[in-house]
Amino acid sequence: MRMRFGGALLALACLVAGGAVHAQAQPQAQEETVVVRRATEVREQPGESRSLASLQAEASVTRLADRQGPWVRVRTGAGVVGWVHLFDLGTAGSAGATSSGGGASGLFRGVTRLFGKSPTTSASNNATIGIRGLGAEDLAQAQPDTAAVSRMEALRVTEPQARQFAREAGLAAQTVSPLPAPVQPTSSNPGAQQ
Amino acid sequence: MSLRRLALAAGLALALTPAFAQNNPLGALNSILNAVQQQPGKAAPSNPLGALLAPAQQPAVATQPGGIDFMALLSQDGPIDEAKEIEIGRQLAAVLLGSKPMHGDAALQRYVNQLGRWIALQTSRPLLPWTFTVLDDPGFNAFAAPGGYVFITSGLVERVDEAELAGILAHEITHVTERHHLQALRTKARAGAVTQLIGSQIRTSAVGSLVSQQVLAMARNLYSSGLDQQDEFDADRQGVVFAARAGFDPYGLPGVLQQLRGQAPDDPLFALSLSTHPPAQQRLDALASAMGNRLDAFTARPVVRIDQRVARARR
Numbered sequence: 016m017r018m019r020f021g022g023a024l025l026a027l028a029c030l031v032a033g034g035a036v037h038a039q040a041q042p043q044a045q046e047e048t049v050v051v052r053r054a055t056e057v058r059e060q061p062g063e064s065r066s067l068a069s070l071q072a073e074a075s076v077t078r079l080a081d082r083q084g085p086w087v088r089v090r091t092g093a094g095v096v097g098w099v100h101l102f103d104l105g106t107a108g109s110a111g112a113t114s115s116g117g118g119a120s121g122l123f124r125g126v127t128r129l130f131g132k133s134p135t136t137s138a139s140n141n142a143t144i145g146i147r148g149l150g151a152e153d154l155a156q157a158q159p160d161t162a163a164v165s166r167m168e169a170l171r172v173t174e175p176q177a178r179q180f181a182r183e184a185g186l187a188a189q190t191v192s193p194l195p196a197p198v199q200p201t202s203s204n205p206g207a208q209q
Numbered sequence: 210m211s212l213r214r215l216a217l218a219a220g221l222a223l224a225l226t227p228a229f230a231q232n233n234p235l236g237a238l239n240s241i242l243n244a245v246q247q248q249p250g251k252a253a254p255s256n257p258l259g260a261l262l263a264p265a266q267q268p269a270v271a272t273q274p275g276g277i278d279f280m281a282l283l284s285q286d287g288p289i290d291e292a293k294e295i296e297i298g299r300q301l302a303a304v305l306l307g308s309k310p311m312h313g314d315a316a317l318q319r320y321v322n323q324l325g326r327w328i329a330l331q332t333s334r335p336l337l338p339w340t341f342t343v344l345d346d347p348g349f350n351a352f353a354a355p356g357g358y359v360f361i362t363s364g365l366v367e368r369v370d371e372a373e374l375a376g377i378l379a380h381e382i383t384h385v386t387e388r389h390h391l392q393a394l395r396t397k398a399r400a401g402a403v404t405q406l407i408g409s410q411i412r413t414s415a416v417g418s419l420v421s422q423q424v425l426a427m428a429r430n431l432y433s434s435g436l437d438q439q440d441e442f443d444a445d446r447q448g449v450v451f452a453a454r455a456g457f458d459p460y461g462l463p464g465v466l467q468q469l470r471g472q473a474p475d476d477p478l479f480a481l482s483l484s485t486h487p488p489a490q491q492r493l494d495a496l497a498s499a500m501g502n503r504l505d506a507f508t509a510r511p512v513v514r515i516d517q518r519v520a521r522a523r524r
Contacts, residue, residue: 047471078467084508085460087467101463102497106470106490147477148348148364149309151433159303159425163311167302167342167358172322177330180323184518186456188331189507194446194499 047078049089049104057097061086067097078104280423283391283398294391295338295356297424301390302358304428305344312343312363316523320515323522324371325359325378331454334386341378349469350482352432353381355391364478369465371513375455376462379448387447389440390431397427435485445492446499459504466493 051074056066061083068091070076079096081088086098172180181187279297282289289297312318318341325341337357346362353359359381366374384390435441445462453459470489472479486492 082460082464082467083512084458084510085463085505101460101467102493102500104467105493146347148479148481149344149346149350149362150348150477150481153308154304154429154433157304157308157425157429159300160307161299161303163306164299164302167306167311168338168340170318170322170342171338171340172319172326174326174330174335177323177326181327181456183521184513186327189454189456191450191453191459191504191507193450194503196443196446197495197498 046080048075048107049078050075050107051099052103052105055099055103057089057091057095057099058086059097061098064098068093068095070099075107076104279421280398283395289391291337291356294388297391297394298354298356298358298385300424301354301428301431302340302360304425305352305354305360305432306342309344309346309362312345314343314519317343317363317366317519320519320522321361321366321374321378324375324518325382328375328379328451328455329357329382331451332382332386337385339382348478348481349472351377351381353384353390355385355388355394357385359385366515368468369515370461371515371518372452372458372461372510373465374461374515375452375457376448376459376465379451379455380444380462381448382451383444383447384436384440387440387443389436389444393431393436393440394427397430433481433485438487441486442492442495445496449496449500449504453504453507456510458508458510459500460508463493463496463500466496 051070051072053072055070057068057070059065059067070091074092076089076091076099079088079090082101083098085101087101087104088096089099089104090096279300282293282297321343322339322341326339329335329337329339334357339357339359341359341361343366344360344362347364348362349365349368351359351361351365359378361374361377361381365377369377445466449459449462452461466489469479469483470493472483472489474480474483476483483489
């Protein structure tokens with residue numbers, strides 16, 4: 016009986032802790048309406064498992080918070096909940112771009128859009144809202160703090176310490192080849208705006 | 210050591226780098242002046258061959274009593290040696306730490322240093338003095354500076370799991386290994402007006418090792434406006450590989466980008482991060498093209514919460 020009571024307490028503690036973590040993660044964990052970029056299947060499990068439903072390109076689905084590797088959980092318009100590949104989902108605005116061209120041309124279109132925007136304009140909105148993150152105005156007022164750099168440097172870990180951390184965390188180095196670099200459009204140089 | 214020999218070394222340096230004088234006549238002038246001004250027996254190349262092999266590092270930049278003339282260093286074309294790269298990074302780090310303080314949780318700081326260093330060991334520059342810190346800031350952002358300084362906001366750490374944090378750190382680590390900030394600073398230095406460069410030289414001489422006004426202005430500008438967008442795509446593409454090499458799910462970074470995709474650009478917690486990077490959907494498109502299913506063999510990893518790891522580091 017005591018054990019069961021203890022178990023219940025533990026479960027309660029886990030629930031509370033889990034709830035706290037969930038609440039903290041809430042700004043990110045919110046559901047998002049996304050668009051299917053190419054025809055795909057809703058899978059029962061992460062990976063190539065049984066298909067629960069078929070999705071056509073440009074169908075809207077709700078992306079739920081869970082992700083396992085490249086697989087994210089979604090709810091279809093018909094209420095089917097299952098898993099699709101992360102790269103098969105996109106924002107509503109991007110769906111047309113994908114269906115007409117594909118990743119590389121979408122990238123190129125975006126670069127032209129970047130030329131037109133001012134990188135710091137959004138920071139001016141910050142004053143109207145209570146909580147905000149480090150912004151351009153913080154940098155504009157920053158005075159160099161070399162003493163803080165020394166404090167930061169005092170926290171460095173050595174190579175053996177890092178390897179010990181990895182061992183204890185069950186992390187083993189893997190052999191992974193570099194990914195091929197994309198073919199560059201020769202005429203554009205986004206860095207020129209700086 | 211005669212002045213003539215020093216001037217000759219500087220001349221050789223210029224002759225060996227034809228683009229140097231074309232792109233940057235002022236830098237060329239500075240390097241001659243600096244070389245001529247060096248005192249006998251003080252940091253002058255004793256071996257003429259040394260000047261030939263390393264023209265940029267030896268005669269071109271005078272090491273002044275209190276520090277390095279960064280504007281002259283950045284304005285020239287030759288390679289910047291690692292010690293100077295680290296010193297530039299230190300000055301940029303001082304500006305970032307002047308805008309937000311370090312987070313006070315020692316266990317969290319230790320964990321991020323262990324994690325970051327472990328990922329950095331998988332790169333081409335494992336032996337840099339890698340230094341990681343969590344900034345006490347509710348925003349969602351991360352920064353890097355040359356020489357191995359990496360910053361991450363506490364607001365980001367609270368919103369991701371370990372594989373996602375590994376993906377972000379690996380992206381920042383790539384900016385360091387590829388010297389992206391150094392290149393951006395050089396572009397800015399070369400674009401600077403003549404008067405600004407001369408002003409910087411005077412100030413640097415006067416204040417010694419303090420961060421010069423010019424470096425301060427460039428650091429503020431660099432972190433407000435961001436890097437070359439192509440450098441961001443490169444850091445994503447290489448970062449997922451470094452994360453996978455370190456034993457993490459390589460989809461941590463795409464997972465974060467998927468979350469960023471849904472954020473309004475003027476959300477004050479995300480504004481700087483979103484304005485200084487390509488749109489998240491474009492970054493995902495680029496990663497989708499690069500990754501395909503090449504890294505899918507490395508995805509079977511349990512999800513680890515950061516508070517679990519930090520609790521262990523606290524023991």
